[in-house]
Amino acid sequence: MTMQARFGIIEVPRSIASTIEHALMAEAAGFDWFGVADSQSLFRELFVTLGVVGQATKKAMIGPTVTNSLTRHPAVMASAIASVQEITNGRAMLGLGTGDSALYNLNERPKGLKGLRDYITTVQSLLRGDHANFGGRDIHTKWIRDHDIKPVPIYIAAEGPKTLELAGEICDGVICGMGFSPEVAELTLEHITVGAQRAGRSLQDIDIWAMTRVNVGPDRGTLINEIRMELASTAHHAFRFTQEGKLIPTKFAETIRRVQAEYSPANHEDLGESPNAGLMGDTDFLEYMVNRFAVVGTADECVERIQAIRANGIHQFIFTGFVDQRAALIKALGDTVFPRCRN
Numbered sequence: 001m002t003m004q005a006r007f008g009i010i011e012v013p014r015s016i017a018s019t020i021e022h023a024l025m026a027e028a029a030g031f032d033w034f035g036v037a038d039s040q041s042l043f044r045e046l047f048v049t050l051g052v053v054g055q056a057t058k059k060a061m062i063g064p065t066v067t068n069s070l071t072r073h074p075a076v077m078a079s080a081i082a083s084v085q086e087i088t089n090g091r092a093m094l095g096l097g098t099g100d101s102a103l104y105n106l107n108e109r110p111k112g113l114k115g116l117r118d119y120i121t122t123v124q125s126l127l128r129g130d131h132a133n134f135g136g137r138d139i140h141t142k143w144i145r146d147h148d149i150k151p152v153p154i155y156i157a158a159e160g161p162k163t164l165e166l167a168g169e170i171c172d173g174v175i176c177g178m179g180f181s182p183e184v185a186e187l188t189l190e191h192i193t194v195g196a197q198r199a200g201r202s203l204q205d206i207d208i209w210a211m212t213r214v215n216v217g218p219d220r221g222t223l224i225n226e227i228r229m230e231l232a233s234t235a236h237h238a239f240r241f242t243q244e245g246k247l248i249p250t251k252f253a254e255t256i257r258r259v260q261a262e263y264s265p266a267n268h269e270d271l272g273e274s275p276n277a278g279l280m281g282d283t284d285f286l287e288y289m290v291n292r293f294a295v296v297g298t299a300d301e302c303v304e305r306i307q308a309i310r311a312n313g314i315h316q317f318i319f320t321g322f323v324d325q326r327a328a329l330i331k332a333l334g335d336t337v338f339p340r341c342r343n
Helices: 016-029 046-054 074-087 113-127 142-147 161-170 183-198 220-226 228-238 250-261 283-293 299-310 326-341
Strands: 007-013 033-034 061-064 093-096 131-136 138-140 156-157 173-176 207-216 296-297 316-319
Touching: 007 016, 007 283, 007 326, 016 033, 016 046, 016 326, 033 046, 046 061, 046 074, 046 113, 074 113, 074 131, 074 142, 093 113, 113 131, 113 161, 142 161, 142 173, 156 161, 161 173, 161 183, 173 183, 207 220, 207 228, 207 283, 207 299, 207 326, 220 296, 228 250, 228 283, 250 283, 283 296, 296 299, 299 326
Parallel strands: 007 033, 007 316, 033 061, 061 093, 093 156, 156 173, 173 207, 207 296, 207 316
Antiparallel strands: 131 138
């Protein structure tokens, strides 16, 4: 039986009011997941925002998409997301990654894979109401145990082979950030399977979503221009730490290193002609990034693209779409794209 397509969207909380407005629009448009980005130096506070979004919405899964394993102690994180779980009557999720602009704007650096594993397993213990050892100290979240809060699923945002395997091994789900061309999708699913098998699980036990840059409209060139800063962000983040094992054409290796070196965390996800958008001047590289990471075009072209990606084994999409006409994009996806590619 073919898996049904599901769709989510990530919100950059530029204001509380606009975030609530977009959350309500997204839910009405049929989005299954409304994620909120986390970068304390640039956007509104994550868990305050999730609290009001949780009260305003009724159906969509909500949660950090994503936060990091450094700026909040595991007990603080567990208590915060369990509170969102209570507010939403069980609709919360927790997306975690190694960290990006939230850390770089504090002059911090991401934790390695072991640090991420330790953090996640600690939060999992605390969300069950158990005691945990973190940094050599016993910690707990007594209130979660006393109030029998429903477990919160944890997702890793993963771009590299080892992180994908970690997600398959210890998490409920994964937000895949390697792209979804046929060969990349195949490799992504292979790595998740390796991790799942370590834990006696299968690929079907893991809730798999693809991070997807998106824009819908009549003119492809204009649409791509509007998301250039998103594609720069992707080049900066998805290929960090190493290019090895990520199926990157050799001819783009130096361009990627340049984008990473010149990327400005202080302008992360800035709209319009931002410094980061200006890094995507190589037209061949820009087209490569669109083909690997984006769904862009008319409604017909977006439907065709989604169905082609689904043929590669990816059926769930978490969109970004950080454009000026955000509300119009949400409506266009709900009205002209989703109804034609759910099944």
